[in-house]
Amino acid sequence: MASQAAVGAPRAGLGRKLLGPQNRNLWFWVFVGPFLLGLLIFVYIPILWSIYLSFFDARNTVTPTTFVGFDNYKFMLTDPAFLSSLGTFAVFAVFIVPVTYAFGLALALAVNRTHWFQAFYRSAFFLPTACSYVVASLIWRMTIFNGVRSGLANTVLGWFGFDNVAWLSVTHPPWYWLVLVTLRLWLQVGFYMILFLAGLQRIPPILYEAAAIDGAKAGWQTFRYITFPQLRATSVAVLVLLLINAFQAFDEFYNTLSNFGSYPPYARPPLVYLYYIALGSQQDLGRGSAGAIILAVLIGLVTVLQARFLTGRRRSA
Amino acid sequence: MSATVSSPQADRAAAARASTKVPRDHRIRREPLDRIGVALRTAMLALGSLIFLIPFYLLIRNSLSVRREIAGRTFTLWPETLQWDNFSAIFANDTIPFARSLFNSVVVSIVQTTLTVALAAMAGYGLARIPFRFSGLLTGVVLATLMIPAAVTFVPTFVMVSSLGWVSSLQGLIIPGLFSALAVFLFRQQFTDFPKDLEEAGRIDGLGYFGVFWRVVLPNSGAFVAAVAAITFLGSWNAFLWPLVIGQDPSSWTVQVALSSYTTSQSPNYPQLFAAATIAILPVMVLFIGLQRFIRQGYESTGSTG
Numbered sequence: 001m002a003s004q005a006a007v008g009a010p011r012a013g014l015g016r017k018l019l020g021p022q023n024r025n026l027w028f029w030v031f032v033g034p035f036l037l038g039l040l041i042f043v044y045i046p047i048l049w050s051i052y053l054s055f056f057d058a059r060n061t062v063t064p065t066t067f068v069g070f071d072n073y074k075f076m077l078t079d080p081a082f083l084s085s086l087g088t089f090a091v092f093a094v095f096i097v098p099v100t101y102a103f104g105l106a107l108a109l110a111v112n113r114t115h116w117f118q119a120f121y122r123s124a125f126f127l128p129t130a131c132s133y134v135v136a137s138l139i140w141r142m143t144i145f146n147g148v149r150s151g152l153a154n155t156v157l158g159w160f161g162f163d164n165v166a167w168l169s170v171t172h173p174p175w176y177w178l179v180l181v182t183l184r185l186w187l188q189v190g191f192y193m194i195l196f197l198a199g200l201q202r203i204p205p206i207l208y209e210a211a212a213i214d215g216a217k218a219g220w221q222t223f224r225y226i227t228f229p230q231l232r233a234t235s236v237a238v239l240v241l242l243l244i245n246a247f248q249a250f251d252e253f254y255n256t257l258s259n260f261g262s263y264p265p266y267a268r269p270p271l272v273y274l275y276y277i278a279l280g281s282q283q284d285l286g287r288g289s290a291g292a293i294i295l296a297v298l299i300g301l302v303t304v305l306q307a308r309f310l311t312g313r314r315r316s317a
Numbered sequence: 318m319s320a321t322v323s324s325p326q327a328d329r330a331a332a333a334r335a336s337t338k339v340p341r342d343h344r345i346r347r348e349p350l351d352r353i354g355v356a357l358r359t360a361m362l363a364l365g366s367l368i369f370l371i372p373f374y375l376l377i378r379n380s381l382s383v384r385r386e387i388a389g390r391t392f393t394l395w396p397e398t399l400q401w402d403n404f405s406a407i408f409a410n411d412t413i414p415f416a417r418s419l420f421n422s423v424v425v426s427i428v429q430t431t432l433t434v435a436l437a438a439m440a441g442y443g444l445a446r447i448p449f450r451f452s453g454l455l456t457g458v459v460l461a462t463l464m465i466p467a468a469v470t471f472v473p474t475f476v477m478v479s480s481l482g483w484v485s486s487l488q489g490l491i492i493p494g495l496f497s498a499l500a501v502f503l504f505r506q507q508f509t510d511f512p513k514d515l516e517e518a519g520r521i522d523g524l525g526y527f528g529v530f531w532r533v534v535l536p537n538s539g540a541f542v543a544a545v546a547a548i549t550f551l552g553s554w555n556a557f558l559w560p561l562v563i564g565q566d567p568s569s570w571t572v573q574v575a576l577s578s579y580t581t582s583q584s585p586n587y588p589q590l591f592a593a594a595t596i597a598i599l600p601v602m603v604l605f606i607g608l609q610r611f612i613r614q615g616y617e618s619t620g621s622t623g
Contacts, residue, residue, distance in 0.1 A: 024447055027526040031443025035436045036455065038496040043462050046473035053476065062480045107365070110358045117362075123609065124366035127373075130605035132555035134573040135594045136372065138580050142587065143375045148388060152375065155392040186369065191616060198617040219354065248466055251557045258581050271469075271558070278472045279562060285476055292472040299466050 050289035058286035072290035082291065085273040086298075092269060093246045095181045100242055101235075103185060104192030109227070111193065112200045122197070126190035133251030136187050141168065141256045145179045168256060171266050176257065180267070183252050188245070192238050199234030203227065236310045243306060247299050250275065270295050376598070379591035380404070387587045403592035412582065414567050415593055418575035422597075425490050425560075425571060426553040432495050433549050434542060441504025442530050446516075456505070462498040475562055485566035494559065500545055503618055507541050508534065544615030547608045554601050572597045 019026045049062075054072050056064035076082050111121050128136070144152045145167035154164045167175045207226050216222055250271040257264055263272065274295065278288025379387050381400050386393040407415050443449075444456050474493050483489030511534055519533040535542065560571040570578070576594055579585050605612065 020449075024526075025449060028443050028447045028449040028452070031439045031447060031526070031530075032455065035440035035496060035501060036458070038436065038492075039459065039462060039498070042474060042477060042493045042496055043465070043470065046470065046477040047465070049476055050473035062476050106361075110362050114358060114362060116359070121362045121366050123606075124369050126609070126613070127602075127605065128369060130551055130555075130601045131372075131598055132557065132573055132601075134555075134557055134577050134580075135376070135598050138576065138590065138594050139372045139376055141580070142590075143379060143387065144372070146388060150387070150389050150392050152371070152392065186372065194613050194616050218351070244466060248469070254561075255557075255577050255580060260581060260583060271471075274469075274472065275558075275562070278475070285472065288472045289476070292469050296465060296469045299469065300464060303464075 050292060053286050054290040054293055056286050058284070058289070060283045060285075062285060064286065068286070072287045073294065075287055076291050076294055081268070082270075082273060085268050085270045088267055088269050089247055089249075091177070092180065092249060093243060095177060096184055096246050097239065097242045099181065100185055100189055100192060101238060103189045104238065105196050105231075107189065107193040108196030108200060109223075112197055122193075125193055128187050129190045131187060133183075133187065134255050136183050137252050137255030140179055140183045140252075169264075174266070176267055179256055180252055183256070184246075184249070187252075192242070195234055195238055196231065199231045200227070203230045236307070239310060240303060240306060244299065244303065247295075247302070376591060376595055379588065380595040382588050382591075384587050387591070400588060403588045404596065406586075407589040407593045407596070410586065410589055413575055413579040413593070414570060415572075415575060417568060418570045418572045419596070421487065421490070421570065422554060422572040423600075424487060426550055429491050429494055429553045430546050430550045432491075433497055433500060433553075434546050436495055437497055437500035437545070438504050438535065438542065439530070440501045441506075442508050442534060444501070445505045445508040445511075447526060459498050459501050463502065471558055471562055474559075478563065484563055485569040486563075487569065489563045490560055490569065490571065494553065494556070497549070499619070500549065503545060503615075504541075506618070507538060511538070540611055540614070543608060544611040544618075547604060547612050548615045548619075550604060551601055551612075 020028075053062070053064065055067060055069060057066040057068050057071075058064035107125055111118060111125070114121065146154075147164065147166040147168065148154065149158065149164055153167065157163075157165065165175055167179050170176075203226070207230070208222060211222055211226055212218070216225065248271060249269050253267060253269055253272050254263070254275075257267055263276065268276075270291075274288060274291045277284055277291060378393075378395060380403055382393065382396040383400055386396050407413070440459070444452060444459070449455075478484065478489045478493055481489075483492075515533055515537065516529050519529040524532060555573065556571070557573045557577065560574045561577070564570045564574045567575075567578075572593075576590070576597055579590055579593070
């Protein structure tokens, strides 16, 4: 088809050549150009600009003049607050990733198998994914875990004779983790359940029939030898998404823990830290940029390592 | 184009049809233990789904309560008299520009959804179907941004937007979020699988690239467009970090920022705060329940790219 058009078109003129056969090149740019231009202006140039800023003293300015070399990076990597924000992320991930994974899978298995009210159950678990973190934080902070007796959590504890717990303002023990993990679990697990349900639907029924003929017991055996291995691709996708999303946690931390514009010194995940550095009173865009770049590199490394690890296991299994 | 080669879509549809014919419960032997398993599963689902609905119940209860019933000495199951006034009082409350923020959210979400879908569908179609020398390279340029965690770019993007003078403006809220590489990627997949015969038919009828896209491809991809649009709308309505960063003046707050700032303020009026939150999630709930099937399918295609 391409050669036909090329023969038909006169070979004269650079303009003709740029337009391509049937003006294809022109049409390509009409379709793809606007998006690429936006990507250039709002993703690629900002990233390059940030890399530039990260080598300058750029407080309250985007056109700095004082070159500081790697000082911003040095500051970030030795700042105990930055390092502890990475620790906060690690703790959060250790809770939220396996818990959401397990609940998402369990719900999908249960919903997939049930004969009654399947659509209702699926909707009930899926509905919270439409709620914003801001609204969820409001409910968690002011009604469920509000620390007074009429809060739902303390009411339930009261039935068993326990004292009130000030969920969000004590650090020993760090009960705020319970608040943050249950909130994100409630809001996200339906999404992962949907991914697992889709994965379950893709398993060919014939595998189960063959297993039954071979004498495999329904339940644990079929789960262990058919369902779980068949869900491998879904599992990898779910774990990678969970980890990336945990790394980017901001909304629920900010909205459950900050008060009158100030944030407690504990439980600051990386983005909350970055937000206060780059847009707090200092507007330190140099350090903020350095922090953003360090985080981007870190998350890239973690993602690659995780994918390597998860797919590596497939080969040995 | 031979009859034996079937498209992935047809395969999937066939598989779906086949799986609905086979009973959901594949087990052939039934044992007494199974009955316990079924009972446990049913109990877990019933209890779990009730627990998952509790936050919605609390939200509605609170928005119809007086303060004492929300944060008093004991738990109140349901308000004594329903305080519908809370819903009108929040609009009259001077400490939070609620009406304005609601208006901003509506504008931002609708414009952002429309333009994101339009830009991504066109780019996806161009990359999938218009032969161009550097098509592969440019696809790589788009996909590379999928690797960059969106939230980490808020500092660089803020640098750009503030130098354009767009802080606290609607364009600052809307435009940086229009270029979703994920949406382009999904559309590109979708259009690569689109039956070529249909496009050829359109071309024979004299349609050019845009005509084929607008009259043939888009009308036949309705469900997919609906899925991407619904997911984009949800994301846009619920977005918080970027609107917080850019909305430095209360006149440019979205409803999420307004709610957040009222939540963390000195002494919020609890019932009004919850009435505001109820209003804020109402549009997305209606949309979500109405378009649940499309949203689910959209998420499924997102997940399989992970």
